[in-house]
Amino acid sequence: MKKFRAFVKKEFYHITRDWRTLIILLGMPIIQIMLFGFAITNEIKDAKIAILDLARDEHSTVLIDKILANDYFKLEAYLTHSREIEPVFRKGKVKEVIIFEPGFGARLEKEHSANIQIIADASDPNTATMLLNYTQAIIGNYQAEQNELQHLPFSIGIHSEMFYNNELKGVYLFVPGLIAIILMLVSAMMTSISITKEKELGTMEILLATPMKPAVIIIAKVIPYLILSFINAVIILLLGFFVFHVPVHGSLLLLLLEMILFILTVLSLGIFISTATSSQQVALMASLMGLMLPTILLSGFLFPVENMPLPLQLISNMVPAKWFIIIIKGIMLKGVGLAIVWKETLILVGFMAFFILLSVKKFKPRLA
Amino acid sequence: MISIRGIGKSYGKIQALKDINIEVNAGEIFGLIGPDGAGKTTLIRILTTLLLPDTGSAQVMNLDVVKDFKLLRRDFGYMPGRFSLYEDLTVEENLELFASIFGTTISENYHLIEDIYKQIEPFKTRSAGKLSGGMKQKLALSCVMIHKPGVIFLDEPTTGVDPVSRREFWQMLHKLKQHGITIFVTTPYMDEASQCDRIALIQNGQLMSIDTPNAIVEQYKDDLYAIITDKRHGLLQDLRRYESAKSVFLFGSHIHYTDKQTQLDKPALNTYLQAHGHSQIEIRKIPPVIEDCFLALMGDLKEDAHA
Numbered sequence: 269m270k271k272f273r274a275f276v277k278k279e280f281y282h283i284t285r286d287w288r289t290l291i292i293l294l295g296m297p298i299i300q301i302m303l304f305g306f307a308i309t310n311e312i313k314d315a316k317i318a319i320l321d322l323a324r325d326e327h328s329t330v331l332i333d334k335i336l337a338n339d340y341f342k343l344e345a346y347l348t349h350s351r352e353i354e355p356v357f358r359k360g361k362v363k364e365v366i367i368f369e370p371g372f373g374a375r376l377e378k379e380h381s382a383n384i385q386i387i388a389d390a391s392d393p394n395t396a397t398m399l400l401n402y403t404q405a406i407i408g409n410y411q412a413e414q415n416e417l418q419h420l421p422f423s424i425g426i427h428s429e430m431f432y433n434n435e436l437k438g439v440y441l442f443v444p445g446l447i448a449i450i451l452m453l454v455s456a457m458m459t460s461i462s463i464t465k466e467k468e469l470g471t472m473e474i475l476l477a478t479p480m481k482p483a484v485i486i487i488a489k490v491i492p493y494l495i496l497s498f499i500n501a502v503i504i505l506l507l508g509f510f511v512f513h514v515p516v517h518g519s520l521l522l523l524l525l526e527m528i529l530f531i532l533t534v535l536s537l538g539i540f541i542s543t544a545t546s547s548q549q550v551a552l553m554a555s556l557m558g559l560m561l562p563t564i565l566l567s568g569f570l571f572p573v574e575n576m577p578l579p580l581q582l583i584s585n586m587v588p589a590k591w592f593i594i595i596i597k598g599i600m601l602k603g604v605g606l607a608i609v610w611k612e613t614l615i616l617v618g619f620m621a622f623f624i625l626l627s628v629k630k631f632k633p634r635l636a
Numbered sequence: 637m638i639s640i641r642g643i644g645k646s647y648g649k650i651q652a653l654k655d656i657n658i659e660v661n662a663g664e665i666f667g668l669i670g671p672d673g674a675g676k677t678t679l680i681r682i683l684t685t686l687l688l689p690d691t692g693s694a695q696v697m698n699l700d701v702v703k704d705f706k707l708l709r710r711d712f713g714y715m716p717g718r719f720s721l722y723e724d725l726t727v728e729e730n731l732e733l734f735a736s737i738f739g740t741t742i743s744e745n746y747h748l749i750e751d752i753y754k755q756i757e758p759f760k761t762r763s764a765g766k767l768s769g770g771m772k773q774k775l776a777l778s779c780v781m782i783h784k785p786g787v788i789f790l791d792e793p794t795t796g797v798d799p800v801s802r803r804e805f806w807q808m809l810h811k812l813k814q815h816g817i818t819i820f821v822t823t824p825y826m827d828e829a830s831q832c833d834r835i836a837l838i839q840n841g842q843l844m845s846i847d848t849p850n851a852i853v854e855q856y857k858d859d860l861y862a863i864i865t866d867k868r869h870g871l872l873q874d875l876r877r878y879e880s881a882k883s884v885f886l887f888g889s890h891i892h893y894t895d896k897q898t899q900l901d902k903p904a905l906n907t908y909l910q911a912h913g914h915s916q917i918e919i920r921k922i923p924p925v926i927e928d929c930f931l932a933l934m935g936d937l938k939e940d941a942h943a
Contacts, residue, residue: 271736281725479710
């Protein structure tokens with residue numbers, strides 16, 4: 269036990285003395301969540317829109333004035349025909365087109381109901397939803413104002429349409445996804461690098477020639493990264509909650525336990541990489557190519573798995589982060605408990621057992 | 637203390653060690669001497685349980701290096717050829733770490749390392765990576781000794797170290813020997829042979845001779861001559877072309893020469909050299925050193941191979 273403590277202490281020295289790396293490791297989640305977070309909740313300002321007013325009456329004019337009166341929108345083009353809609357989007361000139369149906373005002377007066385169509389460029393889905401929401405709010409406001417003056421309430425039908433990507437996915441997804449990626453990076457990459465570093469520097473040769481048990485060497489190595497990763501995960505959770513109001517609907521305890529499980533899974537993966545590689549560069553490349561890319565691309569973090577071709581969907585099953593993201597999304601956003609995510613949890617446990625077994629089999633108590 | 641019986645090891649097609657047999661006695665400094673690539677590191681790694689031999693067996697302190705490797709790893713000290721301590725840890729932290737790995741403390745075995753460690757103690761809060769080469773060696777030796785090993789294996793400890801530090805290092809080893817520690821050391825420097833109680837000469841994975849340095853020198857049968865002339869350039873070639881020459885090797889500014897005849901015909905050689913434009917010819921009989929023996933043994937080995 270004393271040996272173990274001395275060894276953990278040594279690992280902490282390694283980490284804290286390499287303060288540049290430490291700053292990157294601890295600063296990275298903060299910077300990433302800020303980047304991702306503000307890219308999503310960035311306030312809409314001077315978004316370029318086009319208007320196709322087929323009514324040109326009092327109501328439509330007042331409403332257009334109202335829409336343009338604030339800082340959110342900036343009129344880029346005043347269209348005269350629906351044929352012009354597609355080209356302005358294509359050229360990327362505008363993010364949104366608002367269309368008033370012919371006789372908008374008249375219908376509103378007579379029938380108390382009229383229609384507005386909003387088309388948004390959803391190639392950037394987050395901005396598109398934001399714009400849509402803003403526009404809807406303004407129209408809703410106008411409707412409420414008018415209703416105070418009327419006997420019978422007006423109703424303005426809003427028909428929104430998303431161009432290019434009508435299936436808007438996961439505004440909140442970035443927090444779970446980011447946790448998965450950061451944990452992957454810190455846990456797997458840093459452990460694999462730190463173990464291969466010992467091989468490269470020749471210190472592993474000395475350690476092997478001592479009574480230190482290989483398992484103890486590795487567990488001691490992993491503990492600081494377990495702690496570091498956990499701190500990172502908590503930072504992301506806190507930032508997500510306080511800065512971006514990403515809720516945790518489910519049990520916080522379960523969430524933390526699942527995070528530890530995922531960290532352990534990824535650590536075992538990192539150990540496996542280190543037993544299979546002998547230089548830091550190879551370990552780094554293996555971690556980046558073998559872990560980071562699949563995690564980012566196939567875990568459902570950026571691209572929904574359901575939209576992928578079948579072979580990729582099958583491959584995505586081998587990405588631990590995919591299961592973790594399902595679990596943590598479930599707990600955070602849907603508030604589900606272990607009763608729902610037990611299957612994914614079990615899969616992660618399976619991954620962990622598999623990689624530990626493989627590492628133990630591959631670890632040699634001798635050189636080469 | 638160490639007994640090596642018929643050890644052989646190959647890396648693919650390259651045979652690194654061929655049928656090595658060595659007995660090392662308790663309390664002696666045993667030197668394994670040979671050029672780079674001779675198989676020294678491979679042998680030391682087999683003895684330190686880090687590599688498995690293909691053939692043969694070896695015991696260190698009566699423990700088998702293959703079967704009892706776990707037990708054995710408690711009892712020996714090993715210093716690899718490359719400085720392999722943690723450069724980001726301080727001098728003291730490195731020493732403490734190795735003490736705790738072996739379940740001991742610095743104070744418990746301080747007497748063993750005192751002579752060595754006290755020279756680097758003023759720098760104990762300095763990180764090991766910032767030490768000079770000689771100080772690194774002292775720290776490494778301290779770390780090897782801190783658990784009071786019965787035998788220590790040092791792989792080329794003096795390679796890449798300045799001559800003063802090299803001499804100091806050997807002095808440290810002699811002091812450790814007085815503590816009753818068996819020392820198995822490898823070196824490519826033939827001139828360090830005299831520092832060892834017994835040596836083994838190794839070349840291309842084959843042992844050529846095992847004995848005390850003096851005995852090995854005494855086994856040198858030929859009369860050895862040092863030759864120098866004013867025309868240094870071309871002397872080596874000219875002598876090699878000399879009919880009666882047996883061996884001709886360059887040793888610094890001199891040529892070490894042996895003749896096929898038991899009695900060297902000095903005037904004949906003189907005339908030959910003069911005919912080839914040499915003057916101020918100096919031919920002096922000298923006692924052989926280990927390197928002469930090594931080169932002679934290497935020649936025998938080649939003849940055996942041809943025969």
